[in-house]
Amino acid sequence: MTEASPGVRERPLSPHLQVWRWHVTMLTSILHRVTGVGLYGATLLAAAWVVTLAAGPEAYGLYMGLLGTIPGKAVLFLVTVALFYHLGNGVRHLVWDAGRGMDVKSANVSSAAVIAFGLVAAIAVWAVAGLMGAL
Numbered sequence: 001m002t003e004a005s006p007g008v009r010e011r012p013l014s015p016h017l018q019v020w021r022w023h024v025t026m027l028t029s030i031l032h033r034v035t036g037v038g039l040y041g042a043t044l045l046a047a048a049w050v051v052t053l054a055a056g057p058e059a060y061g062l063y064m065g066l067l068g069t070i071p072g073k074a075v076l077f078l079v080t081v082a083l084f085y086h087l088g089n090g091v092r093h094l095v096w097d098a099g100r101g102m103d104v105k106s107a108n109v110s111s112a113a114v115i116a117f118g119l120v121a122a123i124a125v126w127a128v129a130g131l132m133g134a135l
Helices: 024-055 057-067 070-097 104-131
Strands: none
């Protein structure tokens, strides 16, 4: 029979941010969660837009005026980045579900690609919107 050592045992350390070295796949995992929460907030913004639309022209004009300010446009731009990033990372996870791209090098490359896709796609959408006079 095994004997337990007398006294208090130290608790095992579980992995956390002070133990692990930062790497791009850790960043994409955290960003995926953050953008998911951000998109939930964006859904509330869309719901508020619908409510003001139903409330009449004055409420709608006030809400659109709020979204047209610099902070409002910044929030909408961040929502666009979050949408494209979350989309790209979702596709990345589907590829992983197929059993592909899970080695370290592929995971690091796809992480960087997803971050770049989120930023470039959002900038492209906003550039097109600006060229069309929608901003």
